[in-house]
Amino acid sequence: MANLLWLQGGACSGNTMSFLNAEEPSACDLVTDFGINILWHPSLGMELGDNLKAMLNKLVSGEMPLDIFVFEGTVVQAPNGTGEWNRFAGRAMKDWVQDLSNAAQFVVAIGDCATWGGIPATAPNPSDSTGLQFLKRQAGGYLGTGFKSKAGLPVINIPGCPAHPDWVTQILVAVASGRGGDLALDDLQRPKTFFTSFTQTGCTRNMHFAYKVSATEFGQRKGCLFYDLGCRGPMTHSPCNRILWNRQSSKTRAGMPCLGCTEPEFPFFDLEPGTVFKTQTMMGVPKDLPEGVDKAGYVKLTAAAKTASPAWAEQDIFVV
Amino acid sequence: MLGSAVQTLDISPVGRVEGDLDVRVDIKDGVVVDAWTQAELFRGFEVILKNKDPQAGLVVTPRACGICGASHLTCAAWALDTAWQTEVPRNAILARNLGQITESLQSLPRHHYGLFMIDMTNKNYRNSPYYEEAVKRWAPFTGTHYEHGVTISGRPVEIYALLGGQWPHSSYMVPGGVMCAPTLTDVTRAWSILEYFRKNWMESMWLGCSLERYEEIRSYDDFMAWINEKPEHANSDLGLYWRMSQDIGLDKYGRGHGKYISWGYLPHEDKYNKPTIDGRNAALIMKSGVYDGASDTHKLMEQATTREDVMHAWYDEPGGKHPYDRTTNPVMKNTVDMNGKYSWCTAVRHEDNGRLEAGPLARQVVAGGTHGESWQHHDPLVLDMYKKLGGASVALRHFARMHEGVKLYRQAEHCLREFRLNDEWYIKPTEQDGRGWGATEAIRGALCHWIEVQGGKIKNYQIVAPTTWNVGPRADNGERGPIEQSLIGTPIADPSDPVEVGHVCRSYDSCLVCTVHAHDAKTGEELARFRTA
Numbered sequence: 001m002a003n004l005l006w007l008q009g010g011a012c013s014g015n016t017m018s019f020l021n022a023e024e025p026s027a028c029d030l031v032t033d034f035g036i037n038i039l040w041h042p043s044l045g046m047e048l049g050d051n052l053k054a055m056l057n058k059l060v061s062g063e064m065p066l067d068i069f070v071f072e073g074t075v076v077q078a079p080n081g082t083g084e085w086n087r088f089a090g091r092a093m094k095d096w097v098q099d100l101s102n103a104a105q106f107v108v109a110i111g112d113c114a115t116w117g118g119i120p121a122t123a124p125n126p127s128d129s130t131g132l133q134f135l136k137r138q139a140g141g142y143l144g145t146g147f148k149s150k151a152g153l154p155v156i157n158i159p160g161c162p163a164h165p166d167w168v169t170q171i172l173v174a175v176a177s178g179r180g181g182d183l184a185l186d187d188l189q190r191p192k193t194f195f196t197s198f199t200q201t202g203c204t205r206n207m208h209f210a211y212k213v214s215a216t217e218f219g220q221r222k223g224c225l226f227y228d229l230g231c232r233g234p235m236t237h238s239p240c241n242r243i244l245w246n247r248q249s250s251k252t253r254a255g256m257p258c259l260g261c262t263e264p265e266f267p268f269f270d271l272e273p274g275t276v277f278k279t280q281t282m283m284g285v286p287k288d289l290p291e292g293v294d295k296a297g298y299v300k301l302t303a304a305a306k307t308a309s310p311a312w313a314e315q316d317i318f319v320v
Numbered sequence: 321m322l323g324s325a326v327q328t329l330d331i332s333p334v335g336r337v338e339g340d341l342d343v344r345v346d347i348k349d350g351v352v353v354d355a356w357t358q359a360e361l362f363r364g365f366e367v368i369l370k371n372k373d374p375q376a377g378l379v380v381t382p383r384a385c386g387i388c389g390a391s392h393l394t395c396a397a398w399a400l401d402t403a404w405q406t407e408v409p410r411n412a413i414l415a416r417n418l419g420q421i422t423e424s425l426q427s428l429p430r431h432h433y434g435l436f437m438i439d440m441t442n443k444n445y446r447n448s449p450y451y452e453e454a455v456k457r458w459a460p461f462t463g464t465h466y467e468h469g470v471t472i473s474g475r476p477v478e479i480y481a482l483l484g485g486q487w488p489h490s491s492y493m494v495p496g497g498v499m500c501a502p503t504l505t506d507v508t509r510a511w512s513i514l515e516y517f518r519k520n521w522m523e524s525m526w527l528g529c530s531l532e533r534y535e536e537i538r539s540y541d542d543f544m545a546w547i548n549e550k551p552e553h554a555n556s557d558l559g560l561y562w563r564m565s566q567d568i569g570l571d572k573y574g575r576g577h578g579k580y581i582s583w584g585y586l587p588h589e590d591k592y593n594k595p596t597i598d599g600r601n602a603a604l605i606m607k608s609g610v611y612d613g614a615s616d617t618h619k620l621m622e623q624a625t626t627r628e629d630v631m632h633a634w635y636d637e638p639g640g641k642h643p644y645d646r647t648t649n650p651v652m653k654n655t656v657d658m659n660g661k662y663s664w665c666t667a668v669r670h671e672d673n674g675r676l677e678a679g680p681l682a683r684q685v686v687a688g689g690t691h692g693e694s695w696q697h698h699d700p701l702v703l704d705m706y707k708k709l710g711g712a713s714v715a716l717r718h719f720a721r722m723h724e725g726v727k728l729y730r731q732a733e734h735c736l737r738e739f740r741l742n743d744e745w746y747i748k749p750t751e752q753d754g755r756g757w758g759a760t761e762a763i764r765g766a767l768c769h770w771i772e773v774q775g776g777k778i779k780n781y782q783i784v785a786p787t788t789w790n791v792g793p794r795a796d797n798g799e800r801g802p803i804e805q806s807l808i809g810t811p812i813a814d815p816s817d818p819v820e821v822g823h824v825c826r827s828y829d830s831c832l833v834c835t836v837h838a839h840d841a842k843t844g845e846e847l848a849r850f851r852t853a
Contacts, residue, residue, distance in 0.1 A: 010363050014386020014488045020430060021474035021487070028467040043435060044460075076363075079652045085362045085664075087342075119368070119383045126364030126650070161383060162489055218499040219412075219746030240486075246478045248509070251485030255499040256492050259379065271369075271376035273777040277494070320504050320741040 002067040002176040006041040011073025014162040015111040022165035069104035074129035075142040115157040116264040161261040200233035202241030211309035221316035232260035234290035355807035359665035369781035390423035391762035395769040397493035403756025406749035410589040412497030418735040425476035433469030450564035497746030528556030565715040574714035576806035580682035583759035584608030609686035618689030629667040632793035643782035667792040677802040678765030678789040680721035717827040764829040
């Protein structure tokens with residue numbers, strides 16, 4: 001039995017909604033089959049016989065063990081570092097977050113808001129929001145670079161806007177079943193098992209990428225979304241095309257450019273005019289190139305691709 | 321124990337859109353005599369959107385609320401369509417509508433089992449003859465129907481993923497159409513998912529009858545006759561919900577102002593291809609409206625009549641403005657003062673009708689009106705129940721929400737039938753400056769976005785969500801917000817476990833995290849706390 005507490009700060013509940021789409025295990029399976037005791041969750045938790053504050057205080061004091069503390073949403077620090085713009089149970093939420101993080105065996109940040117600050121931290125960041133241990137790519141965040149939970153791990157970051165339910169449930173099952181020590185995290189404290197491959201890995205448009213055949217506008221039945229429509233699949237780490245969404249598809253498969261939402265810079269370019277759904281280029285070359293590819297290499301690669309491109313690549317492929 | 325002293329229950333927390341909202345109720349002789357609703361989270365999405373790319377709303381606003389993301393995307397896309405004067409192909413209207421519909425279908429079992437029905441298993445109702453069965457079916461995590469209902473709620477949005485890649489938080493609706501171009505296999509897959517949902521929940525567990533039989537119900541008498549027709553109906557989750565809700569008195573409180581708003585939704589695929597703000601009302605399958613219960617009158621709802629008061633909200637700006645004229649200036653020190661400012665939520669009102677309730681009940685009493693176009697959707701059932709039962713209640717509000725399911729299912733079928741797979745899905749628009757407005761009905765009520773694009777960037781972006789209508793604080797003239805008003809008259813059987821307050825808040829599906837904590841007025845001692853959404 002592992003005690004789990006899930007709180008929301010500057011959140012939209014999107015990660016909770018995503019989590020509820022899970023199957024094998026479903027949210028209910030986590031409770032009934034995997035022995036995860038959900039002490040409280042803003043929309044899921046059992047009715048509390050006693051009052052919430054008393055329970056939170058018991059968790060903080062250690063009287064009640066807190067195995068997993070899940071946080072969704074940003075840590076709101078406004079105004080002036082007081083956090084009063086997000087109060088919870090009579091107190092600034094940020095103060096609960098500090099106390100509960102100190103008491104927990106594992107701290108799990110779910111979604112971009114809790115990991116990096118996400119949309120609320122987009123300039124001008126009106127709520128002075130930050131992630132638990134990062135603000136965008138800068139380490140530190142709310143808890144500071146030195147923070148380690150009782151089990152000796154930093155905050156486990158499961159980014160994405162939202163995070164995929166399987167990324168969440170599998171980490172929770174790993175921790176609850178005593179395999180927390182097997183978790184390997186990357187530099188951004190993301191589980192490597194999910195965030196080493198790219199969004200592009202497994203994309204159905206990879207042949208079009210290879211032959212540099214572009215989807216020049218939306219609603220087309222062919223083409224790669226990278227060249228014109230701003231897709232960030234080649235430089236975003238996620239398993240979106242390995243572990244499909246809602247068991248059916250992914251954004252790039254459906255024709256929507258990847259927004260890079262598992263990376264700390266999301267939303268990229270702070271959504272400045274001219275940057276949304278448009279590939280940013282300089283002299284015809286994308287400013288952001290596939291990871292590890294330099295400009296000279298890219299120019300050679302695409303020139304060769306164009307030359308080699310077969311005639312069928314320009315025809316519709318995702319046909320009726 | 322209670323005597324006649326006024327007891328104050330502080331309900332902390334319930335947000336502007338999904339998040340933290342606090343409620344305070346004053347209780348006298350076991351009945352709520354006054355109430356205040358407070359939104360306790362400010363993220364400033366309107367502030368973030370200022371000076372950004374005109375299309376930034378397509379990325380940002382679905383993330384205002386992870387529960388109604390498709391609804392926000394719908395508003396954001398139509399707002400830009402009206403500002404940019406685009407042409408939207410019929411396939412794209414259908415694809416947007418289908419996304420909206422599947423999000424709402426998802427929410428029916430998820431809210432019903434995951435949030436609402438848990439309260440029916442509260443120990444306060446242990447003397448009800450329905451209690452034992454209620455616990456067996458609806459207890460959290462372990463109830464047989466809870467688990468089935470919560471799990472199957474993920475199915476309808478699989479169709480959303482076929483269109484937009486994922487739910488929640490896709491941005492597949494864009495000015496000029498949609499990003500996707502579904503194929504035959506997407507359509508047949510979507511049909512299969514719908515069928516699965518119908519067979520394995522709607523008919524078998526929720527209704528205990530076919531959709532066709534349910535659709536014959538056109539009046540309160542028809543509904544009661546349906547319940548009594550067969551044990552399968554009476555013992556369905558709908559039948560049992562209705563019977564138990566009467567037994568435990570959910571039909572007796574939660575009334576509210578008796579004034580309602582719906583923006584209407586689902587533009588007809590052949591009637592809104594050149595979208596304008598003024599042309600929207602006549603293009604909708606589900607018509608807009610304001611219904612005034614006291615005078616029993618309907619009229620169309622117009623965006624120009626929207627006003628936002630801020631006397632009791634933590635904003636430092638002039639009140640009574642139309643959203644186009646708002647500046648969104650948060651105060652720095654958000655001290656709670658029930659006589660002054662006590663919420664991040666503004667008090668939204670109609671310039672003539674004052675405070676209006678948004679939500680499924682509002683949609684259904686509007687659907688009962690004869691205003692609007694003769695071809696638009698009309699359904700007399702809920703309005704008939706409203707009149708026969710003496711107005712709104714917790715029981716009727718939640719019934720109205722669930723009643724919409726069969727109609728949404730039929731609209732989803734319509735979209736799948738009407739796609740013309742070889743026609744276009746997107747017509748590239750020309751970006752331009754201008755003002756736009758987009759609206760829809762999220763499952764929990766009226767949602768709309770106003771945008772002003774100037775110099776190729778966003779000058780002003782304003783969102784008024786259903787939660788804004790419903791949980792707003794008092795208006796400048798003192799008129800309570802809809803939930804505040806609905807709480808008046810609520811009986812509290814056990815102040816240490818005021819489940820009735822939860823029933824009222826949850827009947828609005830206020831989409832907010834809400835914990836009730838009760839204080840004894842004399843000692844200030846905290847009595848209880850619990851979650852309402």
